[in-house]
Amino acid sequence: MHPRSTVNKDALVQAVAEASGLSKADADNALKATVDAITATVAGGDKIVIPGLGTFEPRDRAAREGRNPQSGETIQIAATTVPGFKPATAFKNAVAGK
Template sequence: MNKNDLVETIANSAQISKSAAERGLNGLLSSLSAAIKDGKRVTLTGFGSFSVVDRAPRTGRNPKTGETIPIPSRRVVKFRPGKELSVKIQ
């Protein structure tokens, strides 16, 4: 499912126009992005939670040459599905 499919699904289920559904989805996504960027945990009950975690530096391997290379530490977004979502996908 891509963003356009999601907008259409929201519009149909909420019985609103596609443009209103897209504005709502864009607002949700920008709010989520801003909160995650600030390092906050975002929890959507029944769906899951998004959080920022720090990855430690490590060594990797260049697949072309086999040479080991250092991979620096960085912050990444982690998603943990909620209990209800986990049950639905099994």
């Protein structure tokens, strides 16, 4: 198995620019607007479904007991809402090489 590489934002912007015919600046603005819209929607309690990619949604995490790793002391971890992502079948299949 070969090591995986990480694609940074600049490389993603370049790929979007090339695939869409947008300038690099316009692709950067489009990516930023997309991320901002997803963030604001999920932070507002709604979910976003992007066919072929997946669903971004807020998920409630219940309060629970945990342990302080330094002291071993039991602590209470408060309930919180976290962002969640569920990949679409097409996305999962593409990653799996199917």
